[in-house]
């Protein structure tokens with residue numbers, strides 16, 4: 001069954017920030033019920049937020065927007081000349097288009113089916129300006145491409161839809177875009193979710209993701225809300241800053257997504273981006289994962305994870321250090337319960 005494990009401890013020292021009086025700091029080490037991934041919640045870190053996650057420098061962000069426009073390959077007048085297109089036997093048109101969203105192959109692919117989707121013809125958008133229409137256009141192409149890739153080669157049945165937004169999140173292009181990958185061998189994390197949820201199903205005879213939703217709704221601490229079939233929850237043990245996860249209890253894989261589901265997701269993301277922007281946050285990563293396309297997977301449900309990264313500031317410090325990169329623990333300066341409470345207000 002779904003268990004929210006945690007360990008607590010207290011640190012004591014004489015703090016220069018408190019006239020060297022004895023100071024107590026409470027830590028909570030949490031464990032994700034499925035993967036076991038641990039995170040450390042330390043609310044005292046809120047005092048270090050200026051160093052950990054300084055607010056976005058919007059003047060600098062505008063400068064980045066202007067500068068990157070001069071050589072952007074996703075802007076209209078360069079896209080046709082500077083981006084690759086697929087061979088005719090796979091995609092007759094070479095590139096896929098929907099309104100002003102365009103899909104083309106990644107010039108430096110990491111899978112046989114690895115595409116980039118330009119969301120809009122506008123070169124530069126701040127996080128709070130990415131609207132549901134742009135997201136919808138991009139996601140529509142993503143689902144279409146993933147279906148085509150599976151039809152073309154049925155060995156590729158681990159599809160994902162991903163995004164980096166702004167350079168501190170890993171994006172090498174500023175122009176708003178998504179990255180679509182269909183894998184022959186699933187990513188390490190995707191495999192872990194599939195394996196653990198299958199073990200859970202065999203042990204308890206029920207689907208972990210459905211049990212998780214039920215439990216989170218009962219507790220009503222991290223449950224944010226629902227839009228259509230998607231259930232929005234803040235992660236008990238986050239893998240990144242401000243992690244929100246969206247789970248679709250009726251969808252084992254991407255083939256079950258309708259146009260209405262894509263629209264609902266796009267509307268939810270617009271709301272979430274507005275919330276992030278209101279906190280002077282300028283970056284995110286997300287991944288949306290599917291169950292395998294070539295078999296029934298009653299143990300799995302489609303899940304999306306979205307996290308913030310370091311904000312756009314001059315000489316930014318990475319938010320991944322030994323703790324995340326090697327030890328695979330995350331830290332958080334706010335509790336997932338407080339995060340859910342704040343996001344719920346804009347839902």
Ligand SMILES: [Zn+2]
Pocket residue numbers: 069072073074075122123124175
């Ligand atoms: Zn551009």
